Structure formats: structure tokens, C-alpha cells
Amino acid sequence: MSVRVVIADDQRMVRAGLRMVIETEPDMTVVGEASDGVEAVALARRLRPEVVLMDIAMPRQDGLEATRALLANPGAPRIIVLTTFDTDENLFNALRAGASGFLLKVSSPEHLITAIRVVAAGEALLDPAITTRVISAFAGTPGPKPPPELAELTPRETDVLRLMARGLSNGEIAAALTVGEATVKTHVARVLMKLNLRDRVQAVVYAYESGLVRAGA
The missing domain is CATH 1.10.10.10 (Winged helix-like DNA-binding domain superfamily/Winged helix DNA-binding domain)
Incomplete structure (x- = not known):
């Protein structure tokens, strides 16, 4: 069974790069892209993916608010928060919002694919470094x-x-x-x-x- 993924990021080039990495995997499919938090919530509710890759800094509604909105309802997808900003504030806000993973955009393609598989399987991506910072x-x-x-x-x-x-x-x-x-x-x-x-x-x-x-x- 293919893991269905929605990508939410306000930068088109970032979305294209993530899609290219994900769709090299035979067991993963990008079913939609969103350029802001409002669109991400609507798209995820309509397409019902297993995983959403969620940028934090987006217009109209940021990724943290979008994550809270999605996870407020039963049957919500798993959320991996992506960011260029490796700050404690972003990290803790993402964890408290209910994200199942937290990745920097500089992470390797292999790490991204592993993260998607881990959270799609119902687990959480808990990096030891993140635990130390918590x-x-x-x-x-x-x-x-x-x-x-x-x-x-x-x-x-x-x-x-x-x-x-x-x-x-x-x-x-x-x-x-x-x-x-x-x-x-x-x-x-x-x-x-x-x-x-x-x-x-x-x-x-x-x-x-x-x-x-x-x-x-």
C-alpha cells in the first residue's frame, strides 16, 4: 500500500524538490501540494493522506496552527514539521502542537524518507538530540x-x-x-x-x- 503524502510549503521550488525525492520511492505518492496553512488543512481533509509535510513559516496560517487544526479532528494525518529555523521555540511549539516528527530542510533525502515511513507506521521520529533539548x-x-x-x-x-x-x-x-x-x-x-x-x-x-x-x- 502506497503512503499518501501532502506537501505544505510556501516555496514552489521546495515543494518540487520534496516531491522529486518522495516520488523516487515506489511505496510513496504525493497526492497534493499546498502553499499556505489554510490550503494545507483543506487539502488534507479532502485527500486524507497518511502524512503531511508541514512548513512552519507560511502565509495566512502558519504550519503550527495548521497542525493544531488538523489534529483536532479524529482520523487526522501524521504531521512532520519541516523548517529552516533550528530554534527551541519552533521545536517545542511543533511538539506541543502534536507533530510526530521535526526535520530541518537541510536533512538528507534518506532521512526524509525514513521519517515518512516511521510516522506513517504510527511511530514518532524522536531524534536523541531533540530529546536532549526537551x-x-x-x-x-x-x-x-x-x-x-x-x-x-x-x-x-x-x-x-x-x-x-x-x-x-x-x-x-x-x-x-x-x-x-x-x-x-x-x-x-x-x-x-x-x-x-x-x-x-x-x-x-x-x-x-x-x-x-x-x-x-
Whole structure:
């Protein structure tokens, strides 16, 4: 089955370059292009792609607002935010908006293709460098009162969430807890379901914002 992709960027040359890279893959198809956030939302709702590549700086409606608008409805596509600006503000706003991935436009074609495949499969593109910057952003922030839904997690699920927040993969979590990787996958799925989170990216942000994990702890 082909992964259907919508490209949203206000620069025609960027859209053309992304389309050329994506359509070299036999299992991917670009089904539409948008030049601003308003058009991106309308196009994605009409064409129902699996993945939207979303630029941040666009006219009429920026990519972050467009991401929030799309993800407010059930059955939303997965969003990969693309930007030329590698700033903490863009990064954290993209993660909080619900993006499943964050890529710089200078990323390699191979990285882009991998990102599309990862998020289309329901996972999140969580670069260790991004995790480190999330940790840094919350360093020194007073811990809030834990939200009540954290009490719904079992002790083992809480351990898994803490390790996810440190950027560990399922295999690394399995080794740390001395359990099978399939068991970790089950725990991850239950954590996301109980906390009503979309993916691991949201889980990392949640863990720090809830005070469950603190930088340097």
C-alpha cells in the first residue's frame, strides 16, 4: 500500500524538490501540494493522506496552527514539521502542537524518507538530540502537581514512561528493565492509551510537563 503524502510549503521550488525525492520511492505518492496553512488543512481533509509535510513559516496560517487544526479532528494525518529555523521555540511549539516528527530542510533525502515511513507506521521520529533539548528546556522548571491520570499507570508503565522520556528505544528499555521488547511495546501502547497521547513525542513532553521526570534527576 502506497503512503499518501501532502506537501505544505510556501516555496514552489521546495515543494518540487520534496516531491522529486518522495516520488523516487515506489511505496510513496504525493497526492497534493499546498502553499499556505489554510490550503494545507483543506487539502488534507479532502485527500486524507497518511502524512503531511508541514512548513512552519507560511502565509495566512502558519504550519503550527495548521497542525493544531488538523489534529483536532479524529482520523487526522501524521504531521512532520519541516523548517529552516533550528530554534527551541519552533521545536517545542511543533511538539506541543502534536507533530510526530521535526526535520530541518537541510536533512538528507534518506532521512526524509525514513521519517515518512516511521510516522506513517504510527511511530514518532524522536531524534536523541531533540530529546536532549526537551530536557534542557525543562531544566530548573518547578515541578507541577502530577495530573490525576498518572495514577492510572501501573508502576511498570510509569517506569517505561520515565525511560521513554530519556529518549530510550524499546530495545534499550527492554534491556534496562530486563524484559522482552514485545512486553515493552505493550507497556508503551498502554501508556499512550491511558494518558490519551498520540505517540512517543507527546509522551516525552507530557513526562516533563507533568513533573514525572525532571532534567538532571
